[in-house]
Amino acid sequence: MADDKASILIQLDVDPQPSVFDAVVAVDAKVDHLFRHGDVTPENVKDLVYGALFTRGPADLHRTALFVGGSDVSKAEAVLESIRSTFFGPFRVSVLLDANGANTTAAAAVLSAEKGMGGSLEGVNAAVLAATGPVGQRVARLLGRLGAKVAVGSRDENRAAKLADQLREATGSTYVPFSNASRDAMQPALEQASLIVSAGPEGARLLPASQWQGLKALKVVVDLNAVPPTGIEGIEPNDKGADRNGVRAWGALGVGGLKMKIHKRAIQELFRSNDKILNAEEALELGRDLG
Template sequence: MKTILIQLDTDPQPSSFDRVVAVDAGVDELFSYGGVTPENVEPLVHGAMFTRGPADLKNTALFIGGSNVAAGEAVLEKVLRTFFGPMRVSVMMDSNGSNTTAAAAVLAASKHLDLAATEALVLGGTGPVGLRAAQILASQGAEVHVASRSLERAEQACATIVRNVEGAKLTACTSEGDGLQEALGRVQLVIAAGAAGVQFFDADGWQAADSLKVAIDLNAVPPVGLGGIEVTDKGVEHAGVTCYGAIGVGGTKMKVHRAAIAKLFESNSLVLDTAAIYEIATSLG
């Protein structure tokens, strides 16, 4: 029986990026829908649920994407409410590449640090990728400083993570001023996950942090978030700090994305969210 992936994209046009990855992951058939909302998704889910018998439903899966992560999460919530009993299919949510990118970034850091003994700073920590990177780090026992231009938003992000990670060790801070400098001066890991064109530190700024061991910049658009890190850096040392750029992390992100798509067809009951996708990432070694 052929595997079918149903792409539910919240943007008007379904992402060509996500379509290519699905094909490369070995999906037999790909059905793509744009403009998906919680209000119109139910018939699409019913089409996935009721066309094959319970024993064959593992061959159908849903992928939720789009550029708006909040919209994707709302669609996921509606999808899960539509399932009942054995009538369900596996589903993955990766709007804006948020979960797979965050998983790849933390996996890169884990190759050089014991995350359970690490203090980390996530810049752009309230954004789609930053929030999830902070959540994964917290789930691995790291102490995480979540930075945002708004302290209130940083505090809200911390509250969101606490709901998902019991015992999370989190501190909210602003991404400017003395608080940020103080946080940088005590961490071993910094992940820059801000918006395109936002630079948090120039090279001299982050290289002056004596405790820093690993720096990861996920912005490929100049100026990068951490000056002096090249987008292609992958485990490259700058001033004694192991560095990764956006493309350096991107190769792993693609592997995680493809592996997660393949994983969907192992059963009909998987929900691949932030935690589940990081678990897949760690299985890749």
């Protein structure tokens, strides 16, 4: 197998303008050449993939890879499925899906939580606030796969219930929906939790300090919002295992350092073979020795 070919990463973004952030990470991951395409859809991606497949022989296809990104995770997932259907026989390349940074962020958040819980999430009662968002869904999915019992919250409890059903079917783990629309609505779920993860939008406070600081079962909190006000009051963005009122805390920037390491490693991993599909689960495993 020849290894003298330059590495080529083809960035396929569902937004009109491909992400500069993702391009910079690709450069920092030492990709030789970066090709960037915007407005990628399940329909037009096939010709782009054929261009990647038919310009090099099968023995050299491990030196070409695809990155699927953009701000709309559901659109990016549809693009990934179209890419999968385009591959045949030995004509395939490795693909990383990390639209909106959701997979690498979720992986880093869960690994931080696992560390805070002493190295295992088996049997842990976890509550995910804003679980129906892109990052929240993946955090909840990964927590369940690692053995946690997960309460999934949303302002719309019907959406939370639908997500709980989907995750239960996908993982076989225990998921319970709850409303995080008000303090009273989410209190029962929080009282059971030894782990709370807040995955809400930028600048949205979901949990006041007066509510979480008195929770007797709570051991670890992870807040993924760095824009003031933080999602969990009393947690600082730079917290990385900090002691906050007897609870170990991670803030968005504390998680973000590991997220960046996972992102770079995932790109590098693409060029080890031509048959990898890296999603949230694969990102988590890649990050295990990086924290």
